[in-house]
Amino acid sequence: xxxxxxDNVRKVYPNGTEALSPSSLNIEDGEFIVxxxxxxxxxxxxxxxxxxxxxxxxxxxxxxxRVVNTLDPAERDxxxxxxxxxxxxxxxVYKNMAYxxxxxxxxxxxxxxxxxxxxxxxxxxxxxxxxxSQLSGGQRQRVAMGRAIVRDPALxxxxxxxxxxxxxxxxxxxxEIRKLQRELGVTSIYVTHDQIEAMxxxxxxxxxxxxxxxxxxxxxxxxxxxASIFVASFMGAPPMNILNGHYNGNGGLEIKDLGxxxxxxxxxxxxxxQVGIRPENVEIHRxxxxxxxxxxxxxxxxxxxxxxxxxxxxSTPFIAHLDxxxxxxxxxxxxxxxxxxxxxxxxxxxxxx
Amino acid sequence: MSSSDLxxxxxxxxxxxxxxxxxxKPFAWRQIVDHVVLIAGSLFMLIPVLMAFMTSSHSDxxxxxxxxxxxxxxxxxxxxxxxxxVPGGFTKTVDGMRMLMNSFILGIGFSVxxxxxxxxxxxxxVYFQFRFATLAFWAIFTTLLLPLEVRILPSxxxxxxxxxxxxxxxxxxxxxxxxxxxxxxxxxxxSVPNELIEAARIDGAGPVKFFIDILVPLSKTMIAAxxxxxxxxxxxxxxxxxxMTTDESFFTLVRGIKQILNVFIGSQIPEYxxxxxxxxxxxxxxxxxxxxxxxxxVKGLVESDK
Numbered sequence: 104x105x106x107x108x109x110d111n112v113r114k115v116y117p118n119g120t121e122a123l124s125p126s127s128l129n130i131e132d133g134e135f136i137v138x139x140x141x142x143x144x145x146x147x148x149x150x151x152x153x154x155x156x157x158x159x160x161x162x163x164x165x166x167x168x169r170v171v172n173t174l175d176p177a178e179r180d181x182x183x184x185x186x187x188x189x190x191x192x193x194x195x196v197y198k199n200m201a202y203x204x205x206x207x208x209x210x211x212x213x214x215x216x217x218x219x220x221x222x223x224x225x226x227x228x229x230x231x232x233x234x235x236s237q238l239s240g241g242q243r244q245r246v247a248m249g250r251a252i253v254r255d256p257a258l259x260x261x262x263x264x265x266x267x268x269x270x271x272x273x274x275x276x277x278x279e280i281r282k283l284q285r286e287l288g289v290t291s292i293y294v295t296h297d298q299i300e301a302m303x304x305x306x307x308x309x310x311x312x313x314x315x316x317x318x319x320x321x322x323x324x325x326x327x328x329x330a331s332i333f334v335a336s337f338m339g340a341p342p343m344n345i346l347n348g349h350y351n352g353n354g355g356l357e358i359k360d361l362g363x364x365x366x367x368x369x370x371x372x373x374x375x376x377q378v379g380i381r382p383e384n385v386e387i388h389r390x391x392x393x394x395x396x397x398x399x400x401x402x403x404x405x406x407x408x409x410x411x412x413x414x415x416x417x418s419t420p421f422i423a424h425l426d427x428x429x430x431x432x433x434x435x436x437x438x439x440x441x442x443x444x445x446x447x448x449x450x451x452x453x454x455x456x
Numbered sequence: 457m458s459s460s461d462l463x464x465x466x467x468x469x470x471x472x473x474x475x476x477x478x479x480x481k482p483f484a485w486r487q488i489v490d491h492v493v494l495i496a497g498s499l500f501m502l503i504p505v506l507m508a509f510m511t512s513s514h515s516d517x518x519x520x521x522x523x524x525x526x527x528x529x530x531x532x533x534x535x536x537x538x539x540x541x542v543p544g545g546f547t548k549t550v551d552g553m554r555m556l557m558n559s560f561i562l563g564i565g566f567s568v569x570x571x572x573x574x575x576x577x578x579x580x581x582v583y584f585q586f587r588f589a590t591l592a593f594w595a596i597f598t599t600l601l602l603p604l605e606v607r608i609l610p611s612x613x614x615x616x617x618x619x620x621x622x623x624x625x626x627x628x629x630x631x632x633x634x635x636x637x638x639x640x641x642x643x644x645x646x647s648v649p650n651e652l653i654e655a656a657r658i659d660g661a662g663p664v665k666f667f668i669d670i671l672v673p674l675s676k677t678m679i680a681a682x683x684x685x686x687x688x689x690x691x692x693x694x695x696x697x698x699x700m701t702t703d704e705s706f707f708t709l710v711r712g713i714k715q716i717l718n719v720f721i722g723s724q725i726p727e728y729x730x731x732x733x734x735x736x737x738x739x740x741x742x743x744x745x746x747x748x749x750x751x752x753x754v755k756g757l758v759e760s761d762k
Contacts, residue, residue, distance in 0.1 A: 154658065155658075175657070175660075176657045177658060181658065183658050185651045189649065192674065193670075193673040
């Protein structure tokens with residue numbers, strides 16, 4: 104159990120590309136942090152630096168009270184779960200789990216106790232004598248988890264551990280990993296490109312883009328007050344609608360192709376603005392009402408729990424979420440964008456205003 | 457029950473009967489041709505072996521007067537006994553068992569040595585980023601592509617200078633550096649996923665532990681494959697042992713056969729029976745190695761996944 108402090112860590116590869124610009128992140132004891140971002144955003148690089156598999160170009164990482172910059176991976180008191188499980192194919196499940204402990208010189212009896220305990224926790228007792236090739240993907244993932252648990256580490260690292268599983272199993276494992284982590288209380292860092300995993304599992308999320316941390320916050324903070332256009336459009340499915348607009352300084356916000364919207368608070372910037380609204384916040388009416396604009400229904404996407412209405416405003420695709428009670432007939436409906444649901448971003452910097 | 461349920465089985469029977477009829481109808485020329493080719497090939501390979509075996513059961517006089525034999529003679533036990541247990545050659549100190557042992561020492565030393573050296577070389581080339589690693593690999597590769605015959609004189613000079621003529625060390629060591637082995641292991645090591653090394657690093661396995669605990673067991677099938685090739689290759693070495701060994705007690709089987717046929721003392725008939733017996737004995741171990749290790753090799757290929 105340990106706090107993790109990532110202090111201005113930077114990674115530059117020998118060929119000169121900067122994979123991660125100086126980034127800082129404080130992780131509390133027992134916290135479950137998810138690093139999320141598109142591929143190439145630096146999230147895996149950061150994780151691998153914490154694990155000790157990559158050198159740190161600048162800055163420092165400490166686990167517990169120790170600065171681990173120059174320590175070998177084995178000395179950092181961490182355990183890692185890999186995307187393709189990275190189980191030793193020639194060893195039985197038992198030996199896979201015991202290998203790290205054996206290398207530490209732990210007595211055989213203690214190893215056995217630890218392995219049996221972890222196997223019980225993960226319900227893999229009956230597979231202990233099998234080889235990884237005789238197991239299914241989900242079972243292998245459990246063994247990989249088991250290998251991490253037996254080490255009783257201060258920190259768990261997960262590198263996209265669920266992306267090789269099918270969708271159903273992924274949902275199930277997601278919950279299991281989270282439960283297990285709560286039970287064990289071990290600080291965890293979890294890397295994924297899947298924003299649903301990030302939203303559902305994390306205590307706090309760090310959203311990364313092009314080697315920078317864009318925002319750190321709880322899933323609710325990230326979802327409801329995204330700090331930038333990138334975060335707003337990356338988190339959430341379907342993504343937030345982004346429209347172009349203009350703010351003239353006196354509470355008057357003009358959205359391109361839509362018209363005037365009143366904003367209650369005064370903004371610090373004037374000029375070009377990007378306006379975001381989540382699909383579920385768009386109000387759809389069948390008849391024209393005050394402050395609505397007519398939109399043409401391109402098609403409806405059935406979700407079962409609701410429907411998505413696809414349209415375009417100007418040339419920008421636009422999605423609205425409809426409840427099941429909401430009947431739609433005809434090709435034109437009337438949309439209302441409530442002012443308090445709007446997210447406003449500076450058009451030049453992409454930051455929230 | 458609907459009518460479609462009832463129809464299905466009937467339909468199946470009809471097609472099955474139809475298939476049987478089709479397979480009976482045209483005469484299977486193709487199959488016959490295939491088998492003729494296979495049988496001809498097998499005979500081509502087996503008849504010389506059979507002939508050698510049959511000849512080894514005849515007396516030297518029969519062979520000398522009537523040539524190679526295709527029937528079984530009465531001198532089998534006698535010939536094999538003489539070939540294997542009665543010392544022969546100029547010095548009368550070396551028998552077949554001794555040569556068989558020498559061949560085993562050469563074959564196993566050669567193949568095991570080659571596997572160890574090439575695995576270590578490949579390990580260094582693949583996993584350790586040292587300067588000019590690629591250059592080093594290609595240098596090894598190109599120089600060792602030269603056959604032994606090209607470097608046989610300098611090799612002899614060196615080995616002789618070290619006083620290793622007529623020793624097992626001199627017989628084996630100069631042959632064990634292997635470009636092919638290094639190349640195969642290099643390709644194999646490159647296909648081992650990186651995560652495995654990283655997992656091992658987190659598990660506290662250093663370079664030596666990783667090599668012994670993970671890489672060697674993973675390479676089992678590769679080792680089996682290379683062992684087959686190298687054992688047979690080492691077993692059949694002729695030129696190098698001929699140059700390196702003047703002492704008859706270091707003779708290998710392959711070398712010994714020739715020696716027997718060469719011996720003309722006075723007006724004696726060459727010992728054909730014994731020579732054939734030795735040839736048969738010399739053939740058995742490589743065949744066994746191939747048979748045993750091939751099944752292991754195939755099993756490994758089927759079972760393992762990295």
